[in-house]
Amino acid sequence: MDSIQKNETFELDSLKCLRTEYFLNECDLCFSRCNFDALGLLNEKIKLFDKRCTQCADCVGVCPTHALKINSFDINNFIYNFINSNKNIIKERDDIPSFGMLNCTYLIILVINKPKLILEYDKEKNNFFYLQNIYKQTKNILKYFNYNFYIEFKKIDRKKDFKNFVNKNLFKSILKNKQKSFILNQIKPQIKDLLIKNLKKVSKGYEKTKLNIENSTLFFNKTIDKNRCTNCLDCVNLCPTNAIFQNSNKNEIVFNSFNCVGCHICNDICKEKALHNSDYIQIEDYINKKNKTLIKFFYK
Numbered sequence: 001m002d003s004i005q006k007n008e009t010f011e012l013d014s015l016k017c018l019r020t021e022y023f024l025n026e027c028d029l030c031f032s033r034c035n036f037d038a039l040g041l042l043n044e045k046i047k048l049f050d051k052r053c054t055q056c057a058d059c060v061g062v063c064p065t066h067a068l069k070i071n072s073f074d075i076n077n078f079i080y081n082f083i084n085s086n087k088n089i090i091k092e093r094d095d096i097p098s099f100g101m102l103n104c105t106y107l108i109i110l111v112i113n114k115p116k117l118i119l120e121y122d123k124e125k126n127n128f129f130y131l132q133n134i135y136k137q138t139k140n141i142l143k144y145f146n147y148n149f150y151i152e153f154k155k156i157d158r159k160k161d162f163k164n165f166v167n168k169n170l171f172k173s174i175l176k177n178k179q180k181s182f183i184l185n186q187i188k189p190q191i192k193d194l195l196i197k198n199l200k201k202v203s204k205g206y207e208k209t210k211l212n213i214e215n216s217t218l219f220f221n222k223t224i225d226k227n228r229c230t231n232c233l234d235c236v237n238l239c240p241t242n243a244i245f246q247n248s249n250k251n252e253i254v255f256n257s258f259n260c261v262g263c264h265i266c267n268d269i270c271k272e273k274a275l276h277n278s279d280y281i282q283i284e285d286y287i288n289k290k291n292k293t294l295i296k297f298f299y300k
């Protein structure tokens, strides 16, 4: 099977999906978001049923490894341009194909730059509950920084042909890419770095604070039970993002929260059940992308 599965504008890169042969993960975030049964499994691997897919983009924001995208719309560039504009309103289907493309990372960046934000959600698309979920997570995180923001959620009945939106933007983006590809490449933000930059803005004086990250879809922290770990390195070898790795002297297992996508592969692969999720993370560790020693080797 080709690694890229796609239709007119929606694209799934199976190699980035956690359900590859190698990662053997049980992630089902995208297919639980899809209202059209357009994503599912074939032989335990992710499959796009392209004829069923309406290219609505509702699933895009949930994928922890950015395996899903709408070709006509670069969400990272949208966020970057929006926070640098004087706008404070985002209209679903007019400005962005779906609020399902947002996630906690994007929402934190948005509200730090736009403390009064209006999100006009389309009645037909019904992303309200999804938005509420990431809004709650964002609020729970930013309360530790004593940072206040306000989002007005406005329901709009847009009754617009969604395909027109996608095609119009696809055409625009092709033209734009042709003329300005080198500039777009230069300014294309690395979204997690943009998140860090923004968290640094609001975290002065709160660096030592411990965030409660229970149920977070953005922050993850790990500990190793030293009495159980056998130093087998299975977790190091299977982590898809190198968030767990060996230090340069090869005598420690180290964790970097910034790189972790919370896929749980390390917890599942560990035969000894030595790896655990921690419910807290210190702000300064995250914003400084600090490595933390999980265990020093002892070679039993």
Ligand code: SF4
Pocket: 016, 017, 018, 019, 027, 028, 029, 030, 031, 046, 062, 063, 064, 065, 066, 067, 068
């Ligand atoms: S959300 Fe991403 S990683 Fe998870 S199954 Fe879907 S494509 Fe794969």
Ligand code: SF4
Pocket: 220, 238, 239, 240, 241, 242, 243, 244, 259, 260, 261, 262, 263, 264, 265, 266, 267
């Ligand atoms: S550290 Fe564990 S949970 Fe985090 S990305 Fe790596 S395997 Fe997944």
Ligand code: SF4
Pocket: 224, 228, 229, 230, 231, 232, 233, 234, 235, 236, 269, 270, 271, 272, 273, 274, 275
């Ligand atoms: S935590 Fe588990 S998987 Fe990782 S090295 Fe230790 S025993 Fe192996």
